Each structure stands twice: as C-alpha cells, then as structure tokens.
Amino acid sequence: MVTTILPLTLSGATAQVHGKRILGPVDLTLGQAGVTMVIGPNGAGKTTLLRLIHGLQRQSGGTQNWAVGVDEARAAQAFIFQNPVLMRRSVRDNIAYAARLTFGRSSTTDDVVDDWIVRVGLTEQARQPASSLSGGERQKMALARALIRAPQMLILDEPTAHLDGRSTREVEAILLDAVARDTRLVMSTHDMGQARRLGSDIVFLHQGQVFETGPATGFFTHPQTPEATAFLNGDILE
Amino acid sequence: MTDIWQGILQAFWLLITLDPTLIEITARSLRVTLTAVVIATALGVPFGVWLALNRFRMRRLTIAVLNALMGLPPVVVGLLVYLMLSRAGPFGVLNLLFTPTAMIIAQVIIITPLIASIAHQASRELWAEYHDLLISLGTTRRQRLITLIWDGRRSLLTATLAGFGRAIGEVGAIMIVGGNIDQLTRVLTTAISLETSKGNFSLALALGFVLIGLSITVNLLAHILSGTERGRRW
Numbered sequence: 169m170v171t172t173i174l175p176l177t178l179s180g181a182t183a184q185v186h187g188k189r190i191l192g193p194v195d196l197t198l199g200q201a202g203v204t205m206v207i208g209p210n211g212a213g214k215t216t217l218l219r220l221i222h223g224l225q226r227q228s229g230g231t232q233n234w235a236v237g238v239d240e241a242r243a244a245q246a247f248i249f250q251n252p253v254l255m256r257r258s259v260r261d262n263i264a265y266a267a268r269l270t271f272g273r274s275s276t277t278d279d280v281v282d283d284w285i286v287r288v289g290l291t292e293q294a295r296q297p298a299s300s301l302s303g304g305e306r307q308k309m310a311l312a313r314a315l316i317r318a319p320q321m322l323i324l325d326e327p328t329a330h331l332d333g334r335s336t337r338e339v340e341a342i343l344l345d346a347v348a349r350d351t352r353l354v355m356s357t358h359d360m361g362q363a364r365r366l367g368s369d370i371v372f373l374h375q376g377q378v379f380e381t382g383p384a385t386g387f388f389t390h391p392q393t394p395e396a397t398a399f400l401n402g403d404i405l406e
Numbered sequence: 407m408t409d410i411w412q413g414i415l416q417a418f419w420l421l422i423t424l425d426p427t428l429i430e431i432t433a434r435s436l437r438v439t440l441t442a443v444v445i446a447t448a449l450g451v452p453f454g455v456w457l458a459l460n461r462f463r464m465r466r467l468t469i470a471v472l473n474a475l476m477g478l479p480p481v482v483v484g485l486l487v488y489l490m491l492s493r494a495g496p497f498g499v500l501n502l503l504f505t506p507t508a509m510i511i512a513q514v515i516i517i518t519p520l521i522a523s524i525a526h527q528a529s530r531e532l533w534a535e536y537h538d539l540l541i542s543l544g545t546t547r548r549q550r551l552i553t554l555i556w557d558g559r560r561s562l563l564t565a566t567l568a569g570f571g572r573a574i575g576e577v578g579a580i581m582i583v584g585g586n587i588d589q590l591t592r593v594l595t596t597a598i599s600l601e602t603s604k605g606n607f608s609l610a611l612a613l614g615f616v617l618i619g620l621s622i623t624v625n626l627l628a629h630i631l632s633g634t635e636r637g638r639r640w
Contacts, residue, residue, distance in 0.1 A: 224538055243544050253539035256532075256557045265553075269543055317543075 171200045171320045171352050173234050173241040176221065180230030183216050191216040191376045193230055198354060203347060205367035205384065206356040209405045212373040214356035215250075218323050221354065222247045246314035248324040252306045254298040259290055259309050262298050266313045284312040288342060304335025311342050315351070322346060324355040328362065340366060360400070364388060372396045374405055413611025420612055432616060435593040438506050438580070439573045442513035446573075447566045450518045454525025454565070455554050458533045459547065469526065475519035480512075484579030487512045491583065504585040509593070512579040517569035524568055528561035529554050563632050567625055574621055594620070 175197055182192030191213040198204060198221075206214045219225035221232075223242050234241035255262045264281045271277045285294050288308040293301060298309060307327055314322060324343075328336040336359075343366065347353060357363050363370065367384040372393075380387065380396045391397045399405055420428045457469065489495050491503040491511075502508045532554055540550050555562065577595040584591035586600060594617045601610035 222542060224541060247538075247542040249538060253536060255536065255539070255553075266543055269545065269549070 171350065173236050173244045173320050174198055174200045174352060175235060176241075177233045178221075178230065179233075181220060181227055181232055182229035183213075183220050183225050184228040189228070189376065191220065191225075194376075194378050196371060196378055196381065198352075201350070201352060202368035203343075203353040203355065203366050204369050204371060205363040206354065206371045206373060207358075207360070207363055207399075208373035208379075209399060213376040214373055215325050216376070217371075217373065218247070218325050218354065218356055222323050244320040246317060246319035246322050248307070248310055248314055248322065248327045250326045250329050252310035254301075254306065254309075257298060258295050259298050259301065259305075260285060260294040262309055263312045263316060267316045270317045280316060284316045287345075288312045289338070302335075304331050304338060307331065307335070307339055308342065311339065315342075315346055319351065321352040321354065324353065326356050326358060329358065336362070360388075372399065374399070409607045409611060412608035414615060416608050417612035417615040421616065428613070428616065430589065431592055431594055431597050431613075432620065434506065434591075435574065435595070435617075436620070438509050438593060439513065439570060442510045442517065442573050443566060443570045445510070446514045446518040446521050446569050449514070450521030450569070451525045451555060451562050451565065452551065454522040454527075455529040455551055455558070455562075457522070457526045458529035459550055459554065472519050472523050472526070476523050478516055478519065479578075480516055480576055481578040481582065483515050484512055484582030487515065487579065487583045503583060504587060504591060506584070506591060508583040509580040509591060512583045513573045513576060516576060516579060517573050520572055521565045521569040524565035525562050528558055528565065532558045532561070560632055563628055567628055570624060571621060574617065574624075 178194050178196045180193040180195065182194070183190055194217065206217060208214055216225055220227055222245055223238070224247070232238070236244075255265060257265065260281060263284055264278070267277050267281050267284075271280070285291055288311060290301075290305060290309060290312070293305060298306065301309060311327075322343075328339050331339065340362070343353060343355075353366070355366070364384065369382060370380070370384050370387040371378055372380040372387065372391075372395075374395050379393045380391065382392075387396065388400065391400055395405060419425075457465070457472070487508060488503065490497050491500065491508055492498055493503075502511070533550075536550075536554065536557070540553065545553065575595060577599055580591075580593065581596050581599065584593070584596065586592050586596040592600075594613055598610045598613045598617070601607075601613065
C-alpha cells in the first residue's frame with residue numbers, strides 16, 4: 169500500500185472548547201511511514217490532537233495541509249477510540265457495516281468480513297452481540313472494523329488503556345501486522361513500554377503544546393527538554 | 407360490581423360466539439388504528455431521528471413544539487379536522503367527513519407528534535453513542551439516518567406502540583369526524599361511549615375488555631416479533 173495522503177503538516181493549529189484553548193498552537197509534520205506515538209501527561213491534549221487530525225475536533229486556528237484534499241485524506245483514515253463504539257449489532261455485523269460502506273454489499277465483501285473475523289480471532293464470538301465481548305475483544309473488533317477498509321493511516325487513541333497484558337499483546341500484534349502492510353499509525357499512549365515497543369518516532373505533548381518530536385530511540389535516551397526528561401523520570405508535570 | 411362481572415361474562419360470550427357485530431367493530435377499529443399508526447410511524451420516526459441528527463436554527467423551538475403537540479387535545483383535533491373536511495371547509499369537496507378515512511386523518515394528527523417525540527428521545531441517545539464512529543466512517547446523512555433507525559428499531563417500536571395505544575383508545579376526535587355511524591364508522595371506543603350513554607353498562611364493559619385485550623395482544627405480538635424479550639443485549 170502506498171501512503172498518498174501524507175505528509176500532513178500542521179502549522180499553528182489550535183483547538184478550543186467553549187472558548188478556551190485546549191490545544192496549540194501546534195506545528196507538526198507527519199511523514200509517510202512509521203509509527204508515531206503521541207505521549208504526554210493527562211490533559212496534555214493527546215486525544216484532542218488526534219481528533220483534530222481526523223476531523224472529529226474542530227480546528228479553531230492555524231492550517232492543516234495534507235498531500236491530497238481533506239475529504240480524500242479523511243476517507244483514507246480510520247480511528248480507534250479508547251472506548252470502542254459498539255453498534256447494537258452482532259460482532260460480524262459491526263465489522264460488516266464498515267466493509268459495506270466501502271465495498272458495498274456483495275459475496276466478496278462477506279468473504280473479506282469473514283477473513284477479518286478469523287484474523288482478529290473472533291470466530292467464536294462472531295454471532296454474539298458486540299456488547300457481550302470483553303474489553304480486549306471489543307478493541308480487536310474495532311480494529312477489524314477499522315482495518316477492513318484498508319486505511320492508509322490508522323489513528324488510535326490509547327487503544328490498550330483498559331486492557332490486560334494478554335489483550336494488549338494481541339492488539340499490538342494486529343497493529344504490527346497493519347504496519348507490515350504499510351499502514352501508517354499515529355497512536356497515543358500512557359504506556360511508555362508500548363511507546364518503546366511500537367514507536368518509530370515520538371510526539372511529546374504538554375499543556376496542549378508540542379514540546380518535543382523526533383525518533384523514538386533518541387527521545388527515550390536523550391530527551392531534549394526538561395519537561396520530557398521529567399515525564400520520562402516519572403515526575404508529575406503540572 | 408355486578409355490572410363488571412356481567413361485562414366480563416358478556417365479553418367472554420361475545421368472543422366465543424364470534425358475535426358478528428363485535429367482529430365488525432373490532433376489525434374496523436384495528437383497520438383504522440393500524441392504518442393511522444403505519445402512516446404516523448412513516449412520518450414521525452424519520453422526523454424524530456432527523457431531529458436528533460441535525461442542528462439548525464429553531465431546533466429547540468421545534469422540539470418544544472413537538473413535545474407540546476404530544477398533549478394535543480383530541481377533541482380539538484377532531485373539531486379542526488371536521489372544519490377542514492366539512493362541505494364548507496377547504497377539503498369538503500373530497501367528501502371524507504364521516505368516513506373511516508377522516509378518522510384515520512384525525513388519528514394521524516394526534517399520534518404523529520407522540521411517535522416523533524419518543525423517536526427523537528430514543529435516537530438522541532443512540533446518536534450520542536454513535537456520533538464519533540459514524541463521522542469517522544465518513545457516513546452520509548442518509549446513511550446515518552438509516553443506521554439510527556435500524557439500530558434503534560427496538561426503542562422506536564416503543565414509540566410506535568405508544569402511538570397505537572393512544573390511537574386505539576381515542577374517542578373524542580373520531581366521534582366528531584366519524585360520527586359513530588353503525589356499520590360505517592363505529593369502532594370499539596365510540597361503541598363503548600354509545601352503550602354507556604344508553605345505560606347498557608355490561609355491553610359497554612364487554613367492549614372495553616375486548617379493547618384492552620386487543621391492545622395487550624398487539625403489544626405482545628410486536629414485542630415477540632421484534633425479539634425484544636429474547637434477552638438480546640444490544
């Protein structure tokens with residue numbers, strides 16, 4: 169898969185809620201490949217940044233430039249929420265819903281849906297209501313629902329925040345498989361271990377601002393800002 | 407108390423003998439009410455869901471008016487429909503007054519706001535759940551509307567059943583526009599009203615029990631057919 173919607177360049181991007189600025193101004197460029205981990209303390213603006221990129225959060229200022237038009241860029245993305253949205257349908261129908269939006273109704277689409285159900289390990293649960301799934305299974309269903317549309321870029325908002333170790337490992341395996349298929353990942357996390365495991369580059373946010381960006385290895389070994397150093401040392405940032 | 411027992415016995419007797427008059431009145435009641443419910447659901451459900459999905463100027467006012475219309479006095483609706491359909495009214499030429507069609511029109515006007523308002527409430531909660539996902543998936547407005555109607559169908563069934571309950575028990579409006587004409591516009595509620603005015607309480611009660619039984623049966627059937635009681639968790 170070739171990523172045609174990137175690079176994305178944010179220049180002075182800001183977001184407001186009820187007149188109060190909660191993000192920005194942010195200057196950031198996301199390149200065509202890799203796994204960008206967005207990290208920072210609670211309230212840093214991670215979720216807002218991801219939602220702004222995906223168009224779920226209104227941008228109040230600055231510019232957002234994709235390699236293609238915004239509509240085309242948005243259509244080539246998918247978003248994974250911290251708490252997966254469960255449609256009031258079976259697991260299979262949740263996944264099929266997204267597939268049919270993209271590919272229409274056909275036997276081929278049904279085959280692709282069945283393939284993804286197997287791929288994320290939900291064969292036994294396929295006919296059950298989505299609400300009956302465990303936390304890890306819900307997130308795997310959400311991943312199948314997102315990845316079945318073959319997005320060029322997958323944005324994930326702390327997808328493993330409430331999961332146990334085993335489920336986290338399973339979710340990460342699905343993500344690594346997506347990366348192997350050239351899906352660009354942009355993901356927020358509180359789990360520094362996960363950021364080290366998956367991240368190729370880091371965006372460190374604090375108080376709605378980007379304090380540091382760069383390759384993951386350099387960030388974890390030689391953070392450039394006192395805030396990032398303090399964060400990595402486990403200090404409380406205010 | 408004697409009247410009540412006599413009413414129960416008479417209702418039982420009317421049912422097991424399949425009394426032709428009772429069957430005719432019951433069938434007409436069902437025909438008029440179900441037609442009105444189908445039309446009102448076709449109008450009210452999409453409008454209620456649309457209202458939950460869209461933001462526009464005067465939206466709050468629209469919702470407030472819709473909620474207010476839920477309490478529309480049936481007698482007033484009957485009077486207005488009467489004036490519209492009477493010979494001197496704008497639709498007098500259609501000759502609909504004192505026909506089942508006039509009764510259906512009155513019932514549609516009464517129950518559409520009720521169905522729309524309940525549909526709006528149910529869809530608003532579902533839209534809050536689905537909003538981010540459906541926006542993220544790039545759905546069109548039409549796709550969102552269809553998705554909310556389909557996934558909210560069990561909640562929306564409640565709206566339809568509430569409309570059915572109101573319509574099947576309605577008497578004021580259909581008495582005015584239908585005229586309670588024997589073998590033409592007489593339905594269970596107007597027949598009950600007539601028998602009560604004649605002092606024939608046991609027959610009125612018998613018809614009342616049939617009406618209650620009918621309402622319970624339709625509700626049970628709707629729930630069974632939609633699977634709401636099968637322990638489904640979505």
